[in-house]
Amino acid sequence: MTSTLHDANYRAFVTHLAALRTRLGVTQTDLAQRLGKPQSFVSKMERFERRIDPxxxxxxxxxxxxxxxxxxxxxVSQIQRN
Known part of the structure; x- marks a missing residue:
């Protein structure tokens, strides 16, 4: 069974969050602090090394x-268009 980390639809969600973070001028460190997590949490998520749930x-x-x-x-709209 293929890992959902490699699923194109899953990746669309993570890519969207990473782009949103960048567009808003928030660094990985800033986001991690807001979440109460280490910076590596955000990095691993954005590099598809860690799965996030809903x-x-x-x-x-x-x-x-x-x-x-x-x-x-x-x-979801982006996925449907593709």
Missing amino acids: EEFRTIAVALGADPALEFTTV
């Missing part, structure tokens, strides 16, 4: 000051 997606979006539902919907 609750972590929500928590990360909130930590970035974004609406998790809107961000989720945006990614």
